[in-house]
Amino acid sequence: MRNPQHDPLGSSETEAAPPCDKGSERRCVLTGQTGLRDEFLRLALSPDGDVLPDPNAKAPGRGAWIGVDKTALVAALANGKLRGALARAFKTGKLTIPDNLADLAESGLKTAFLQRLGLEMRSGRIILGSDRIRDEARMGKIAALYHASDASEDGRRRLDQAFRVGLDAEGSGLRGEVLPLDRDALSVALGRENVVHLALADGKSAQRVAVPLGRLQTFLGAAPAAGTNEDAGALTGVGVVD
Numbered sequence: 001m002r003n004p005q006h007d008p009l010g011s012s013e014t015e016a017a018p019p020c021d022k023g024s025e026r027r028c029v030l031t032g033q034t035g036l037r038d039e040f041l042r043l044a045l046s047p048d049g050d051v052l053p054d055p056n057a058k059a060p061g062r063g064a065w066i067g068v069d070k071t072a073l074v075a076a077l078a079n080g081k082l083r084g085a086l087a088r089a090f091k092t093g094k095l096t097i098p099d100n101l102a103d104l105a106e107s108g109l110k111t112a113f114l115q116r117l118g119l120e121m122r123s124g125r126i127i128l129g130s131d132r133i134r135d136e137a138r139m140g141k142i143a144a145l146y147h148a149s150d151a152s153e154d155g156r157r158r159l160d161q162a163f164r165v166g167l168d169a170e171g172s173g174l175r176g177e178v179l180p181l182d183r184d185a186l187s188v189a190l191g192r193e194n195v196v197h198l199a200l201a202d203g204k205s206a207q208r209v210a211v212p213l214g215r216l217q218t219f220l221g222a223a224p225a226a227g228t229n230e231d232a233g234a235l236t237g238v239g240v241v242d
């Protein structure tokens with residue numbers, strides 16, 4: 001079935017996340033560098049020759065991977081480097097690349113992440129409310145902690161401290177992830193008012209959320225949370241424990 005023009009591929013929230021090897025790597029067609037599959041963006045080629053973002057990396061057919069940020073993608077679009085790289089990757093010059101591919105990719109990656117959060121919310125795996133998050137965190141019952149981009153510094157600091165206390169990780173610098181989304185976007189996605197902070201108690205749920213978040217962070221050039229403690233079981237870029 002033909003994907004509508006300029007709609008990101010594979011963005012339906014009803015589709016289950018595909019199984020994949022967390023350690024599998026892909027090569028960026030623009031830089032030639034390899035990186036984790038879960039941090040790269042897949043571009044899919046439709047039967048009509050349209051090149052479109054595949055935020056969940058599950059669209060059928062041929063695909064190519066990029067591991068650059070939005071600024072680099074915009075430049076590669078402008079100077080023709082992307083077209084040349086994709087022509088080689090897909091072995092065809094008959095490509096239609098939308099001028100706003102970078103914006104489509106950002107929108108699709110944000111949607112994929114928010115949809116993943118929505119699925120976890122409907123499954124009852126998301127903890128909301130600063131007081132509840134703080135109490136659960138102090139008891140070591142938080143696997144991942146997130147803050148909206150417009151959360152206050154004091155609010156983040158208070159919950160980050162509780163997070164470290166519960167993990168017996170004082171002095172480690174471990175803290176929750178500041179998301180590249182504000183409270184309005186999170187509130188709409190989760191169907192709640194004023195979602196400034198959220199947490200996950202389930203380690204497997206946190207791993208599922210980490211995949212679309214990692215792709216979004218890579219594309220936006222966002223730095224992972226400083227001081228995340230991998231020895232405590234943290235996933236890249238997110239304060240997470242099993």
